[in-house]
Amino acid sequence: MKQVRLLIASNAGGSGKTTTALHVAYELARAGKKVTVVELDHNGSISAFTGLTDDLKPDQTLHKLWDNFDGNYPLEPFWSEYAPNLFVLRGGRWIERISREISTRGRGFYFLVDALEDHPLDVDVIIFDTPATLEPMGIPGYLAATHILCPIKPEIKDAEMVAQLITWTTEKNREFRLKQPPQILGFVPTRVDYSQSVHRDILGVDEKGQALEHPPEDCLPKIFEAIDLTLLPPVKQSAYYLSACRLKQPLPTLNARTAKNQDYRPIADLIESILNS
Numbered sequence: 001m002k003q004v005r006l007l008i009a010s011n012a013g014g015s016g017k018t019t020t021a022l023h024v025a026y027e028l029a030r031a032g033k034k035v036t037v038v039e040l041d042h043n044g045s046i047s048a049f050t051g052l053t054d055d056l057k058p059d060q061t062l063h064k065l066w067d068n069f070d071g072n073y074p075l076e077p078f079w080s081e082y083a084p085n086l087f088v089l090r091g092g093r094w095i096e097r098i099s100r101e102i103s104t105r106g107r108g109f110y111f112l113v114d115a116l117e118d119h120p121l122d123v124d125v126i127i128f129d130t131p132a133t134l135e136p137m138g139i140p141g142y143l144a145a146t147h148i149l150c151p152i153k154p155e156i157k158d159a160e161m162v163a164q165l166i167t168w169t170t171e172k173n174r175e176f177r178l179k180q181p182p183q184i185l186g187f188v189p190t191r192v193d194y195s196q197s198v199h200r201d202i203l204g205v206d207e208k209g210q211a212l213e214h215p216p217e218d219c220l221p222k223i224f225e226a227i228d229l230t231l232l233p234p235v236k237q238s239a240y241y242l243s244a245c246r247l248k249q250p251l252p253t254l255n256a257r258t259a260k261n262q263d264y265r266p267i268a269d270l271i272e273s274i275l276n277s
């Protein structure tokens with residue numbers, strides 16, 4: 001069975017990583033795929049976004065995989081009223097011990113690789129949600145991933161992090177001697193607001209989001225073309241994401257207007273095409 005293991009990573013906070021992880025998972029589940037989101041972050045955003053309770057025992061979290069794992073993944077269904085086959089393996093504050101001990105164990109950074117090899121998870125897609133600080137908890141996700149997707153806000157500071165993130169992946173490939181490193185699926189501009197000139201300049205587009213005839217040389221599409229990386233279609237800024245978050249729902253389920261939101265479809269399509277190839 002083909003399985004895509006997608007690491008959502010960017011070394012910037014608030015770039016929409018968790019929103020992306022959950023909405024890509026939702027779109028894939030709606031399309032009939034079995035999806036598990038693995039929370040490598042201790043901030044517990046996934047509970048806040050999905051309405052899952054917070055009073056977990058360590059064995060109901062990723063922590064279970066850390067000590068003599070028996071292969072019984074503590075998966076929890078979420079958003080089940082909106083899509084089938086959506087599960088989460090939560091991290092939250094329980095992964096603090098893992099992040100403290102990870103570099104002291106021989107195969108600490110490989111704990112996800114080992115768990116998934118010894119006890120394959122019968123799902124089509126695993127999505128790893130990471131904290132903004134990629135080390136240490138991003139590393140086990142990176143080692144276990146087949147692909148990496150990088151949400152990025154089109155703002156100066158975040159755009160400068162593209163190079164840093166690529167450098168980080170190159171360093172990890174060398175450090176861990178990866179023969180088949182995760183493939184960079186692409187960068188996805190998130191929280192894009194075409195009424196902001198800085199967003200337009202960085203993306204090389206006009207107020208309607210159409211590509212300029214003569215875009216600035218340093219805009220992201222030009223840079224990405226030069227280095228042969230994919231810049232995926234943008235996810236636009238919408239206050240409805242905040243409502244979705246408050247109501248613990250996927251944005252496309254909020255109301256008739258938001259039902260039309262297709263922003264995460266292209267990413268789900270891309271993953272489906274990999275699964276079908």
Ligand SMILES: Nc1ncnc2c1ncn2[C@@H]1O[C@H](COP(=O)(O)OP(=O)(O)O)[C@@H](O)[C@H]1O
Pocket residue numbers: 012013014015016017018019020045190191192235236237238239240241242245
């Ligand atoms: N496209 C968007 N439009 C508006 N708000 C968004 C969008 N994407 C994410 N947000 C909001 O921005 C905040 C940070 O998003 P989050 O997904 O938690 O980012 P990260 O996981 O990278 O820290 C959250 O309040 C979220 O609801």
Ligand SMILES: [Mg+2]
Pocket residue numbers: 017018019041045130131
């Ligand atoms: Mg997050």
